[in-house]
Amino acid sequence: MPSARFSLLKECRYLPGNPQKQPEVIPSRQAMRKRLACLLTLCACLLALIHGAPAQTNSTPAPVVLHAARLLDIETGRISAPGEVLVRGERIAEVGSAVSHPAGAQVIDLDDTTLLPGLIDAHVHLFLHPGAEDLQTVQESVPQRAIMATLAARADLMAGYTAERDMGTEGAGSADTAVRNAIDQGLIPGPRLRISGNAISILGGHEDAIGYNPEQRVLPNATFANNSAELVAVIRQQIKEGADFIKIYETGEDSFRNRQFSTPYQYTEAELSAAVAEAARVGKRVAVHATGEPGGLYAVRAGVASVDHAYQLSDETMRLMHEKQIPAVPTFTIEEYFAEHPSSPEEATWGQLLEFHAQEFRRQLAAGVPMAVGSDVGPYPHGTQAREFVLMVKYGMTPLAALQAGMINGAKLLGWQGQIGALKPGYFADIIAVPGNPLQDIGVLQKVTFVMKGGKVYRR
Ligand SMILES: [Zn+2]
Numbered sequence: 279m280p281s282a283r284f285s286l287l288k289e290c291r292y293l294p295g296n297p298q299k300q301p302e303v304i305p306s307r308q309a310m311r312k313r314l315a316c317l318l319t320l321c322a323c324l325l326a327l328i329h330g331a332p333a334q335t336n337s338t339p340a341p342v343v344l345h346a347a348r349l350l351d352i353e354t355g356r357i358s359a360p361g362e363v364l365v366r367g368e369r370i371a372e373v374g375s376a377v378s379h380p381a382g383a384q385v386i387d388l389d390d391t392t393l394l395p396g397l398i399d400a401h402v403h404l405f406l407h408p409g410a411e412d413l414q415t416v417q418e419s420v421p422q423r424a425i426m427a428t429l430a431a432r433a434d435l436m437a438g439y440t441a442e443r444d445m446g447t448e449g450a451g452s453a454d455t456a457v458r459n460a461i462d463q464g465l466i467p468g469p470r471l472r473i474s475g476n477a478i479s480i481l482g483g484h485e486d487a488i489g490y491n492p493e494q495r496v497l498p499n500a501t502f503a504n505n506s507a508e509l510v511a512v513i514r515q516q517i518k519e520g521a522d523f524i525k526i527y528e529t530g531e532d533s534f535r536n537r538q539f540s541t542p543y544q545y546t547e548a549e550l551s552a553a554v555a556e557a558a559r560v561g562k563r564v565a566v567h568a569t570g571e572p573g574g575l576y577a578v579r580a581g582v583a584s585v586d587h588a589y590q591l592s593d594e595t596m597r598l599m600h601e602k603q604i605p606a607v608p609t610f611t612i613e614e615y616f617a618e619h620p621s622s623p624e625e626a627t628w629g630q631l632l633e634f635h636a637q638e639f640r641r642q643l644a645a646g647v648p649m650a651v652g653s654d655v656g657p658y659p660h661g662t663q664a665r666e667f668v669l670m671v672k673y674g675m676t677p678l679a680a681l682q683a684g685m686i687n688g689a690k691l692l693g694w695q696g697q698i699g700a701l702k703p704g705y706f707a708d709i710i711a712v713p714g715n716p717l718q719d720i721g722v723l724q725k726v727t728f729v730m731k732g733g734k735v736y737r738r
Pocket of ligand 1: 401403
């Protein structure tokens with residue numbers, strides 16, 4: 279994140295000796311005043327640097343007080359009425375029923391709404407859009423897909439998602455690095471992102487482009503790695519290109535016939551362990567697409583960060599996930615969407631698969647498997663994925679447990695624990711407002727009316 283000092287220096291285009299300076303024959307009085315102001319601020323900055331104190335500049339935004347009818351503490355489930363948050367810069371300074379209102383503070387009255395921490399989606403695809411399937415890599419250029427990803431990021435932010443884990447560009451290489459960096463630099467609106475680059479899969483496996491004329495060499499939706507050494511090499515390349523974590527396809531193609539679910543594994547436990555060790559060498563983690571067994575068990579034994587989809591998990595896998603606190607990320611919304619929008623006769627079975635998954639989900643909850651909230655948005659429209667909270671409640675969680683899975687477990691999974699996922703002093707000011715009370719009706723998360731990220735208002 280660029281410091282205030284650097285951005286101040288960049289703004290001083292009138293500084294003598296600045297190569298970008300436009301020549302002026304007779305400097306106007308206004309230009310002279312600007313030069314003087316810049317010189318004075320630069321002196322102040324240099325003094326601050328010498329003394330090690332943060333530079334105070336005129337560009338420091340005024341404190342903001344958010345006021346609403348209610349505020350929900352999702353750690354305790356306690357509602358404050360009214361609710362207020364004092365925001366200074368990009369961080370939360372105070373939270374309560376009545377916070378201090380410093381002189382010059384901007385007060386934003388959000389009326390009959392509930393303040394909550396910004397939503398976190400632990401499984402998104404910014405580089406996918408409805409209708410795009412295997413041939414997206416053939417029909418759409420990577421620059422085109424990157425433009426669409428910036429629109430997707432904006433749509434998710436406006437829906438209240440202030441942080442997301444992007445689970446693979448699906449054949450667009452490391453183009454997500456540019457999207458994440460542009461958001462971090464404030465060039466485009468979007469959630470805070472953890473990105474994986476292109477996901478990793480095996481030759482002829484779940485994400486390979488099978489069924490096309492081999493002479494056409496249709497690009498797969500993932501990068502191939504076929505053994506431990508290749509996994510290590512691909513992981514090194516992806517981290518070089520900007521990946522925050524590694525996404526591996528561990529299972530597929532799935533089969534669901536007569537209510538019997540099965541899916542082949544793609545990597546052995548030893549291969550996954552090699553991948554986890556290589557990522558860990560540089561402080562990073564591995565997340566897996568794993569819909570069933572034995573791939574789920576191999577993944578949790580290897581120590582992955584999360585098991586995504588998790589339609590079916592064995593008793594031993596659930597026990598280990600509870601013990602190691604590895605969350606499952608159910609992604610119900612995509613299953614519901616495919617059930618309601620089948621593009622082939624086989625996809626008509628998605629409804630039965632969703633029912634089956636819901637039943638297994640209740641077993642997972644009973645076994646104490648931690649959950650995180652991930653929607654797999656992308657194949658269905660970005661910005662609509664708060665439906666995932668509704669489905670997690672429909673299938674067995676309380677609204678508060680679903681909110682905690684989303685924001686508390688989500689913050690941990692994204693590596694931002696203690697920074698996001700709660701309204702607490704010192705945390706990033708990632709704050710949303712929803713009408714009504716989400717503990718009584720989780721569906722209000724689909725009607726976000728206010729979005730602040732890092733102290734900046736994006737939707738009001
Ligand atoms: Zn996915």
